[in-house]
Amino acid sequence: MSERTLDGGLDQARRSSLRYLNLFRLILAGLFLAAGREMNLGGAAPNAFVAVSAAYLGAVLLLGFPDAVRRIGFNRIVNLQGIIDIVALAAMMWASGGYRSGMPVLMMAVLAGSGLVSRERTVLFHAALATVLVLSDNVWRSLSGGTPGDFFQVGMACMGFFVIAIVARLLARRAQANESLAASRAAELANQQAINERIIRDMQDGVIVLGADGYVRHANPRASELLGVALAEGTALAEAEPGLAACLLDGTCGSSGLRRLGRTGRSVRCRAMGAGGEGGDTVIYLTDYDEIQRQIQQLKLAALGRLTASMAHEIRNPLSAVSQAAELLEEEKRGDMQARLIRIINDNARRIENMVRDVLALGRRDEVMPDAIALREFTVALVEESCLGKDEERQVYRVEIAPSLTFAADRSHLHQILANLLVNARRYCSGSPGAVHVYAEEPEPGAVALHVADDGPGIAESDRAKIFEPFFTSHPKGTGLGLYIARELAEANGAVLDLAASNTGAHFVLAGRSKP
Template identity: 65%
Template structure:
């Protein structure tokens, strides 16, 4: 047969596959020449030549149409030989069928188009040139021998078409080959990326499940089976594994997910469900759902360890900070028992009271850290809240209120615990009031929209914060005020984080500039 059933692996498939179809076309054309040549008005000037050429063409197609011929001759030489035979056979049949008007040049165009797909380099131009020469030569022979010849202008247009078809076919072949190479490279890169993703998902500690619309597990990584306490997951209904998953799509669809304890493994898991591709479509198929499982007990343990470490650092810092005022209290108490003068006794008692109050403030501020777990955020309207806080801090004095300039939109809200916001702003406002110039409007408090969040700014016109101290302003027990405890800003930032907000120090403008940013709604 002319079409090889099993292509040779050593042959270039981008050339061998179209060559197989071209061989099949040659076999069909040779059969038509042999069986229906007379009905197609072919070979009427030399019928025996038509039959002989048709037999020879079939023999050539059958001989050169197998991969073995390409291995023996070489693919490029085989293509060259086949196309030359095509042009020679078609030129002979055109001569035996009345020349150009027989329509054979149209078949030559088809052969040249096929040659442009399988040949390489300038061979396609050689084939177009060869076809042009034989067609012009045959028509010239008819013209000089007095036979019926075609108009040379028409023949010239056809010959120009030979070159056009051959070049276009070659360009299309090059474009297809380039696209195929690019697709191959991208396929290799995609396969590597998929292998990396599969390795990451397989080795990650969190469990990942892909569920169908019926709640059946389609895919799962080993961590998911371990967290759920089962041997295998694929093909099983999630509700059968644990009854707590019966309504998981509703409970776990939120951004934070839901906590539930597994019956089989006894683990407390954080379950979060999202639609595949973020919109319910994508890699998991229509209606697929991705379920992420996290061992929440391990998270709690890490959080507890971090709290204990932070508590250790805080305790060490407190011990160091309390030692100084406590030493002053002890020394003053010893002197008080020896001192007889009333004025000195009053001075020593004042020292004892001042340092005792300093220790008491330290203890009170540290105890305030325990309120982090009691955050009850609500959508606070900032304008009246800030106005009330400033009213309290200035004790109703008009001169003290003039120092503050409040620029907060009437509808601006911040999702935060009321008591926490009061403590944060009280600290920021007190610091700004302490370091500002005292002129009217020297402390600005304003709020702006920050991309769906609210940013509350507190800034003063004081000297600002030195570059060397900017990195330490939120450290516990760091203060530049002689009577400060150094816990105000530290606690303020801790309380902000407990409410999902951030407290940051912006650039001096020209004084200290603090920004509290949080959600508009809790």
């Protein structure tokens, strides 16, 4: 703690003590003036006692205003008030018959008060002044017929002046130093608390402090963002987010892996631990696992990009040679074996071509030219393209999209996303009429959600978390890049592609904006 801080705390404490000391002086002066005779004071010189009491009251009123402190200065006015106190009490002691009037006791009280507001040398000066005046009065009275024994009592009183002045000043100094230290510690604590709040507010993880009664005591903005609900102080967690409250009650929070919580449906890893206080508070940490997955995917993509940049061009060279050889073999028409070889060559050539096309699509992720695409017209055209004009194939698809709905995306990107979803749905559906259901809805103004659902066997629970990973596929002729690239292209257009819960078949949802 700096010297300037300590001095500032002492000055403030001294000024506060001076106000109470001035109030004591005002009461004492008024009591002397109003009831001095009733207290058997001023018997030796009544008129002088009344005059001194009136003058003392006037001095207290004159020097007790804050304006006097501002004009004269704090240390000067404290010194002046102490001198006036000692001189006035000494004069009243003389007018009341000497030290037996009890005035030395009041001098001790005044010296104790002076020790709270004065500096060390000033207090000692006041004690010395009181000693001189009391001794002078006693000497004058002894010369006028007093007894020598009076000097012993007076001497003891004068020693008490110095003892009380020194002790009062030391205690006041310690009390003021402790007060200043406490104020400094409070300021440091408030500053540290502000820093901690700033750190918690800017954390990437959500933080919730939950009371023992189940009400939120504190939550940073990240927690509200992850859960999609406002977590103001005093909010009941069971009402704001029942899923999180349930896992806290059954003790599975932090022990059962990931959870999809809140209105956003994000994958969140939660950890709960006691705050360590007496109130039984619980601190809950929420980590956005979707964000971690995106970062991991970006790292994978960076490594994959270096590989595929050269792989795509290297594959296309032999691919063109294979295709050309297949065409030559087809022209010769030399038997069933050659036809079988031609079919194998063509199948593998198409498979390699699809892989190359998917890999190259990764490089076009950032080439986004969004447009408000008429969703029904676009989807119907894509279905017609995949059906190749066959009526029985067209009946497999059931499209229910309002003509007014639009989807904000790059046209080529949306074509690739939707084509991939339709191919997968057609591959696994039953093939009956309406087996692939394509419909759209508007959950809120400005938003649109496109659904592609089929009536096939669905996706195994163990595979649901891996279907968007690159090179993961359950089809023998699949590349494992279709859904991964579809999600990447969706995110590049500000949309979200996810797998929705479904009792039968697979159900994909592409959610985005209606206008760019």
